[in-house]
Amino acid sequence: MTPGLPVDPVAIAAVALVTATVAVRLYAGGGLLSLRFLSFWGRARRIYMPVLDRIGKRLVGIGAENRARRDEFVADVADATPADVAAAVADAATYRTEVSVLSGLKTDWTGNVEVASVVAYAGPKPFPGAPDWLRDDQLHVFMFEDRGRVRVCAHYEANSWRPDKWRDHLFKGETFDAETGVRNTRAALVVDGLVHPVSRERDSDA
Numbered sequence: 001m002t003p004g005l006p007v008d009p010v011a012i013a014a015v016a017l018v019t020a021t022v023a024v025r026l027y028a029g030g031g032l033l034s035l036r037f038l039s040f041w042g043r044a045r046r047i048y049m050p051v052l053d054r055i056g057k058r059l060v061g062i063g064a065e066n067r068a069r070r071d072e073f074v075a076d077v078a079d080a081t082p083a084d085v086a087a088a089v090a091d092a093a094t095y096r097t098e099v100s101v102l103s104g105l106k107t108d109w110t111g112n113v114e115v116a117s118v119v120a121y122a123g124p125k126p127f128p129g130a131p132d133w134l135r136d137d138q139l140h141v142f143m144f145e146d147r148g149r150v151r152v153c154a155h156y157e158a159n160s161w162r163p164d165k166w167r168d169h170l171f172k173g174e175t176f177d178a179e180t181g182v183r184n185t186r187a188a189l190v191v192d193g194l195v196h197p198v199s200r201e202r203d204s205d206a
Helices: 009-028 035-059 082-092 163-170 178-191
Strands: 065-067 073-077 097-099 105-107 116-122 137-146 149-158
Touching (some): 035 097, 073 178, 082 116, 082 178, 137 178
Antiparallel strands (some): 116 137, 137 149
């Protein structure tokens, strides 16, 4: 190690995690993150993310679980499944939409644990010919089950697959925009008929 250079353990851990996951992705293929595996990844994330959360907090002081914010609320959707919501997001997306595996496992304001998480990639590519999953940004849509409905939340943020954007993504930097994420996701749900164009009821804490 070069003397005099500061060591940021969070940076090392974040870049190492992303780089290792990218290597696995390149080896196994992006089909593993297809929306047809949404339910599988939802269950898997509820198993392995709490483990990563404990390890991350112990080693670098940052966990893999966090809270959904009220300003990320899109809608409580009745008579639909997380797969229906994911399909609506994919239908409206310009670029690839797939299951999110790098995002933290979220709990909403009433204690529901996330059941599904997808990202639709956006923004420019880092170089010509790069795959969509390396675009600068992403629309992150995450879902909970609440009293027989699918609670949909969203935000716009830096792409979690880009090691050069780890700080922006991890600490909700300049790219993070809850309003844009909510607006774009709601528009997608309206087009697919999952929510009414003017209805945006927010549940109480009860």
